[in-house]
Amino acid sequence: MDLIRIIVAVLLPPLGVFLQVGFGKHFWFNIILTLLGYIPGIVHAIYIIARD
Secondary structure (H helix, E strand, O other): HHHHHHHHHHHHHHHHHHHHOOOHHHHHHHHHHHHHOHHHHHHHHHHHHHHO
C-alpha cells in the first residue's frame, strides 16, 4: 500500500499525505508547500509516507 501512496504523492502530493494522515496539520502544510513549489510538496509527502 505504501508504494501506491508514494506514486500518488509524486503525482499529487496533498492526496498522498491525505491518504496517510487525513485532514491534519501535515495535510495543510503540504498544500502550502505544494503551492510554493511542487518539489518541496513531493519531498514532504514522501517523508510523511515513509516515516510511518
